[in-house]
Structures are given as C-alpha cells and as structure tokens.
Amino acid sequence: MSAAGKSIDERFSARARKLVKRFPLHLIIVLVGLFWMTPSVGLLVSSFRDARDVASSGWWTAFQLPFQFTLENYADVLTQNRMGPSFLNSLIISIPGTIVPILIAGFAAYAFAWMRFRGRDVLFLFVVALLVVPLQMTLIPVLRLLTDMHLAGSFPGIWLAHTAYGLPFAVFLLRNFFGGLPRELLESAYLDGASNMRVFFRLVLPLSVPALASLAIFQFLWVWNDLLVALVILQDPAKTPMTVAITNLVSSFGTQWQLLTSAAFISMMLPLVIFFALQRYFVQGILAGSVKG
Amino acid sequence: MSEVRFEHVTKHFGETIAVDDLNLEIPDKEFLVLVGPSGCGKTTALRLLSGLEDVTEGSIYIGNRLVNHVPPKDRDIAMVFQSYALYPHMSVYDNMAFGLRLRKTPKVEIDRRVWEAARILGIEKLLKRKPRQLSGGQRQRVALGRAIVREPAAFLLDEPLSNLDAKLRVQTRTELSKLHQRLGTTFIYVTHDQVEAMTMATRIAVMNLGKLQQVGTPQELYNKPVNDFVAGFIGSPSMNMFEVRVAQEGDETHLDVGSFRVSIPPGKAARLISYLGKELIMGIRPENIHAPNFLPPGITAAKVRAKVDVIEMMGNEVFVYLLSGKKQFLARLDPRVQVSPGQEMEVIFNATSLHFFDLDTKKALP
Numbered sequence: 001m002s003a004a005g006k007s008i009d010e011r012f013s014a015r016a017r018k019l020v021k022r023f024p025l026h027l028i029i030v031l032v033g034l035f036w037m038t039p040s041v042g043l044l045v046s047s048f049r050d051a052r053d054v055a056s057s058g059w060w061t062a063f064q065l066p067f068q069f070t071l072e073n074y075a076d077v078l079t080q081n082r083m084g085p086s087f088l089n090s091l092i093i094s095i096p097g098t099i100v101p102i103l104i105a106g107f108a109a110y111a112f113a114w115m116r117f118r119g120r121d122v123l124f125l126f127v128v129a130l131l132v133v134p135l136q137m138t139l140i141p142v143l144r145l146l147t148d149m150h151l152a153g154s155f156p157g158i159w160l161a162h163t164a165y166g167l168p169f170a171v172f173l174l175r176n177f178f179g180g181l182p183r184e185l186l187e188s189a190y191l192d193g194a195s196n197m198r199v200f201f202r203l204v205l206p207l208s209v210p211a212l213a214s215l216a217i218f219q220f221l222w223v224w225n226d227l228l229v230a231l232v233i234l235q236d237p238a239k240t241p242m243t244v245a246i247t248n249l250v251s252s253f254g255t256q257w258q259l260l261t262s263a264a265f266i267s268m269m270l271p272l273v274i275f276f277a278l279q280r281y282f283v284q285g286i287l288a289g290s291v292k293g
Numbered sequence: 294m295s296e297v298r299f300e301h302v303t304k305h306f307g308e309t310i311a312v313d314d315l316n317l318e319i320p321d322k323e324f325l326v327l328v329g330p331s332g333c334g335k336t337t338a339l340r341l342l343s344g345l346e347d348v349t350e351g352s353i354y355i356g357n358r359l360v361n362h363v364p365p366k367d368r369d370i371a372m373v374f375q376s377y378a379l380y381p382h383m384s385v386y387d388n389m390a391f392g393l394r395l396r397k398t399p400k401v402e403i404d405r406r407v408w409e410a411a412r413i414l415g416i417e418k419l420l421k422r423k424p425r426q427l428s429g430g431q432r433q434r435v436a437l438g439r440a441i442v443r444e445p446a447a448f449l450l451d452e453p454l455s456n457l458d459a460k461l462r463v464q465t466r467t468e469l470s471k472l473h474q475r476l477g478t479t480f481i482y483v484t485h486d487q488v489e490a491m492t493m494a495t496r497i498a499v500m501n502l503g504k505l506q507q508v509g510t511p512q513e514l515y516n517k518p519v520n521d522f523v524a525g526f527i528g529s530p531s532m533n534m535f536e537v538r539v540a541q542e543g544d545e546t547h548l549d550v551g552s553f554r555v556s557i558p559p560g561k562a563a564r565l566i567s568y569l570g571k572e573l574i575m576g577i578r579p580e581n582i583h584a585p586n587f588l589p590p591g592i593t594a595a596k597v598r599a600k601v602d603v604i605e606m607m608g609n610e611v612f613v614y615l616l617s618g619k620k621q622f623l624a625r626l627d628p629r630v631q632v633s634p635g636q637e638m639e640v641i642f643n644a645t646s647l648h649f650f651d652l653d654t655k656k657a658l659p
Contacts, residue, residue: 019581072354103585182376182378184374184376184378185378185380187343187345187365187372187374187378188372188378188380189373189380190345190364190365190366191343191344191345191365191366191370191371191372191392192391192392192393192395192439192443193366193392193395193396194366194391198395202391206382207381207382217405231550
C-alpha cells in the first residue's frame with residue numbers, strides 16, 4: 001500500500017520536475033506565438049471598430065470600457081464593395097485550382113514512381129527542374145497562350161494557369177511519397193488482379209492522405225492568396241477574386257482601414273478553417289517519408 | 294494441371310545475371326522449396342514465375358500455358374510476401390476479399406471463401422481488425438488467408454516465416470505442411486533456411502550464384518549431394534570438408550589430410566583409384582564422427598586424434614569443435630562423452646560415410 005502511494009508520489013514529483021524544467025521553453029513558445037499573432041488580432045479587432053475609432057486610436061484601446069464594436073464594416077464590405085461576389089470568385093478559382101493539379105500530379109507521380117517506361121527519370125528531372133522557373137517570367141507567354149486559346153479572362157484559363165504553376169511541386173512531393181510506399185504492397189495488389197488505375201485509387205490514394213492533405217493546403221493557400229496571376233489573367237471585374245478586390249479597396253478608399261481589415265479578415269477565414277481542419281495531416285505530411293511508418 | 298516448368302530461364306539485371314539458365318519442373322501438388330544463400334537468385338526465380346519480373350531469356354509454363362507475357366493477375370497464382378504486404382487501411386476481411394472483389398466474384402461466394410479460409414487458419418475473430426492491430430503471427434496468417442481464398446493453381450511463398458520469432462516459426466512450419474496436404478495445391482516456397490527446406494519440402498531445389506545446383510528429395514540432397522556447395526549447404530551443422538591427398542601403401546588406400554590419415558576400406562577405394570597421388574575434397578558430416586566408447590554397430594572405423602577446442606552442449610547431443618593441426622572440424626557426439634576444452638581425444642570417422650568431391654570441378658565423385 002505504502003509502496004504504491006510512494007510510487008504515485010514519485011511519479012507526481014517527476015512530472016512536476018519535468019514541468020519546471022520545461023517552463024522556460026514553454027514560456028518562449030507562448031511569447032513567440034503571441035508576438036506572431038499580434039498583427040492578426042489587431043486586424044480582427046480593427047475590423048469590428050467603426051471608422052472614427054480606427055482613425056483616431058490604436059486597436060488595443062478597443063478593450064477599454066465602454067466596448068464599442070460594430071458589424072457594420074462587414075455589412076458594408078460584403079454588400080457595397082463586391083466583396084461577397086469576390087469571395088465566391090475566389091472559391092470558384094481556388095477549388096478547381098487545387099483539385100485539378102493534385103489529381104493530375106497524382107497520376108503523374110504514380111507513373112514516375114511505379115510504372116516502368118523509357119526516359120522516366122529524365123522526364124521526372126525535367127518536371128522538377130521546372131520548380132526553379134520564376135513565375136514572373138512566364139506571365140506574358142502564358143497570357144499570350146491563353147489568349148490564343150480564347151481562355152484569357154475566363155475561369156478555365158486561370159484554372160489552367162494555377163494547375164501549371166502548381167504541378168512541378170505537386171508531382172515532386174507526391175512522387176517521393178508514393179515511391180516510399182512498400183513495393184510489395186503494390187505487387188500484392190497486382191497479383192490480386194488490380195489494374196494500375198485500381199491500385200492508384202484503392203491503395204495509393206488512401207495510403208497517401210497525409211501527403212495529399214498537406215499538398216492540398218499548400219496549393220489552396222497559394223491559389224487563394226494569389227494576386228499576380230489573377231491580376232494578369234482575369235481583367236473582368238465581375239470575375240476578380242478577393243485578393244484583387246482588397247487591393248482595389250486600398251486604391252479606391254484610401255485609408256478606410258475599417259473596411260480593409262474586415263475584408264482582409266474575410267479572406268483569411270477560409271484558409272484558417274482549412275488549415276485547422278487538415279493540420280493533423282499537414283504535420284504528418286511535412287514529415288512524409290522522413291520516418292519509417 | 295498446375296505443373297510449373299522453367300525452361301532455360303535467364304534473368305539479367307543490367308550486367309548482373311540473377312538467374313542463369315534455370316531448368317526446373319515442378320509437378321502438380323508438390324511442395325517445392327527453393328533454397329540458397331542470399332543473392333542466389335531464388336527470389337528472382339519466384340518473381341519471374343509470378344510475373345513481377347520479366348524473363349530475359351527462356352520460357353515459363355504454368356499448366357501447359359506459356360506465361361512469359363501473361364500479366365501477373367492472369368497467371369492463377371497467389372503470393373505470400375516476406376513482409377506480408379497487407380493493405381494497412383483495410384480490415385482483415387477486406388484484405389482477404391480484395392482479390393475476389395476485383396475478379397467480380399459473387400458476394401455470397403466471397404463471404405463463404407473468406408470464412409472458410411479464416412476457419413482453416415483460426416483467425417475468425419480477427420476479421421474485423423486492421424493489420425496494425427495484429428501480431429506478427431496473425432498477420433502472417435492473414436497473408437496466407439489472402440492467398441487461400443483465391444484458390445490459385447500455385448502458391449508462391451517468399452520467405453514467409455523469416456519475420457517470426459523462433460518458436461512461432463517452428464510451429465508455423467508444421468501448419469504450413471498441414472495446409473499443403475489439406476489444400477492439395479502446388480506450393481513453391483523460397484527460403485535461405487535449409488532447416489525449413491528439409492522439414493517442409495517434397496523436393497528441394499538448391500541454388501547458388503543464379504544457378505540451380507541440385508533438385509531432389511531432402512533425403513537425396515542430404516545423402517547424395519552433387520557438389521561441395523550442396524553438401525555444405527544442406528544439413529545443420531554443416532558437413533566438414535578437408536583437402537586431402539589420395540595415397541596408397543601396399544593394399545591400403547588412405548587419405549592424407551596432413552595432420553592425420555583416414556584409411557579407406559578396400560571396397561570403397563575403387564572410385565578413388567584415378568585420384569591416386571592427387572588431391573580432392575573429403576567431406577564428412579558431424580554425426581558420422583563418433584567417440585570411441587559410443588560407436589554405432591557396423592561402421593568402418595578410421596581413428597583420428599584431435600584437440601578439443603570448444604564444446605556446445607545441446608542436451609540430447611554435444612557439438613565438439615576439434616582441432617587437428619590447423620584444421621578445425623565439428624563432431625556431433627553422444628552427450629555422455631566426457632571431454633573438456635584443450636584435452637586431446639580420439640574420434641572415429643565412419644569411413645563408409647565419406648563424401649568426395651573433385652578439387653577443380655567441385656563435383657561429387659561418382
């Protein structure tokens with residue numbers, strides 16, 4: 001009895017000691033976290049203050065009584081400044097702009113990892129080499145190409161552009177992940193009678209969820225936050241995504257910070273939701289292949 | 294019906310020749326074990342048969358069908374891998390049913406076969422589990438189950454026991470033999486462990502450096518190895534080998550090892566006549582070396598003096614490592630023999646159980 005009691009005591013004190021020992025580390029992590037979050041919190045707070053307050057005092061003064069928060073900025077931004085349709089446009093651009101390249105990259109990566117054909121490695125090297133091509137250099141040729149194809153200014157045009165820009169990294173990441181799957185697993189499926197297509201959909205994709213999820217987050221964030229490609233390819237104001245709409249806010253409203261902050265927060269919301277929903281896979285995906293599963 | 298035939302099969306990987314002119318016929322319902330050291334080409338031979346690798350030259354037949362260009366899934370074979378290769382995201386049931394579903398087998402039939410296989414293997418209670426929730430032995434059974442439900446013409450097993458602990462390995466060995474008897478299907482089993490080969494096989498095919506060395510029943514391989522490699526590989530502990538010179542004094546033929554001589558009984562000397570004055574390899578299995586007080590009846594004794602180096606007591610027998618000159622050899626003696634390291638002792642070679650191999654060709658003397 002006493003022995004058991006003692007061991008519980010010992011365990012408790014061991015834990016306490018560990019906690020104390022780690023305290024400085026935790027403190028630093030919390031401080032860095034807070035520091036990093038400050039601009040976002042400022043943005044969030046400002047987006048709920050009215051124009052006069054924003055113009056006259058810093059966001060941190062908003063926590064003094066009486067609280068004066070308002071939803072008006074959001075209402076204004078969404079109704080008057082085309083932010084609602086822009087949000088929708090961003091979705092229309094980002095969802096196919098994420099799914100299409102991942103799907104194509106998935107097929108390509110499977111072929112690069114598991115199918116034997118002449119010139120496979122050279123081709124893969126070529127795809128990876130595309131990673132170093134600066135995006136800015138390609139803008140004019142891509143726009144010309146899309147114009148020739150009568151796709152400039154259209155959603156399919158920008159889907160194609162984002163797909164092309166996203167593919168090299170996606171192929172690279174997925175090939176390395178797929179290549180790390182145990183060979184015998186795939187061979188076993190071939191012997192069971194599975195075609196390459198079956199193996200891809202029934203085996204490779206389900207086993208690669210961490211890599212796919214982290215790739216999806218990367219690609220979605222990249223497309224969602226993209227301003228440059230959208231500015232160049234989508235000139236039609238009815239099709240502008242949020243990034244373009246927000247920059248327009250800056251020029252057309254000068255220093256209307258309350259609108260700018262609420263618009264910015266709306267644009268941040270979805271990536272945040274996606275990140276938190278998939279972050280478990282994201283962390284696994286970053287470690288993809290580093291440790292034998 | 295499901296006989297398997299390799300005809301002059303060669304496989305190159307770049308410059309390396311993994312399998313070199315393999316000719317092997319495996320009759321229906323046989324349990325054939327391909328055995329050899331790592332890198333001898335046994336696994337490659339199995340993979341060629343499964344269709345996971347393409348042959349460079351030669352032909353492979355399953356039944357009477359040439360399968361060189363038949364894709365793996367249409368060869369009517371099932372394979373059990375060393376790592377089991379279970380689909381980690383599927384339940385045991387789904388793992389076993391996967392192949393049948395792909396072949397559009399009716400649901401009722403799938404259910405029947407999966408339950409039947411599960412019953413044979415005693416894994417009925419595991420059907421809903423995922424592979425990660427299973428022990429090594431259980432995974433191994435599931436891998437077997439996945440092959441059984443397919444009801445293939447031949448089972449290919451690639452070192453299926455090497456990931457199991459020693460005790461489970463022995464147990465599974467007997468179960469595999471029983472399974473083979475029960476299913477009555479051709480089993481082709483690859484291993485580097487000659488004990489597995491000896492205990493389970495109907496016939497054994499020994500390979501080395503890509504070449505087939507000998508095919509035969511375990512007893513044939515043990516008693517009549519065709520060359521020094523098979524002689525050394527089959528049997529545990531290994532056969533002792535000595536380079537000897539054949540000499541004759543008067544009527545008596547003897548083998549001169551250097552530090553000792555072994556006299557050959559007149560009846561056995563005839564085959565050595567052409568080697569008089571020349572060197573050859575003499576082999577003797579550890580169990581054919583005896584202690585003087587524990588001689589089995591009817592042997593032709595040849596006395597050898599040697600120094601005891603190391604003793605390994607096994608309980609039912611004792612392994613004594615002996616030194617004669619610089620040459621070390623092993624004797625498997627009666628456990629009642631009283632010896633201690635460093636001691637000089639006399640042992641008796643059974644001269645009728647000697648094996649002889651040509652020094653150059655390494656082939657057994659006829």
